[in-house]
Amino acid sequence: MPSCVIKIEGTVKKIEGVNKAEVFFNASKLKVEFDESQVNGDDIRRTVEKLGYEVLGEK
Template sequence: MQKVIIQLGTLTCPSCMQKIENAVGQQSGVDKVKVLFNASKVKADIEPDKTSPEALKQVIENLGYEVEGIKVKELA
């Protein structure tokens, strides 16, 4: 299991947060997802054999949001 933290460009409305959370949460291999509106970050726990940080980045960019960076931590 990996924890992925994706830094976004500035989010402008709470509905943006919900749209991203729903789209990322529907991806295969995503265990849980949380969008931090004020920090413009997406935190997700993923199964690396089913999805990747790059796949989540693509989902977010396809919604029209800017991804500024990605951090990945291995979970025990």
């Protein structure tokens, strides 16, 4: 498993309200399940960007 996958998943999972974070390396995607009453997509996006990765969009 590439170190970037471990870094992103591990960091995002530490965010309060995140239930699950899974990186799909070959597809360049991150799937996150979270409690919207505790965290939002912008918080997750900022966390990933602080790690030095670009977020291209959200669904």
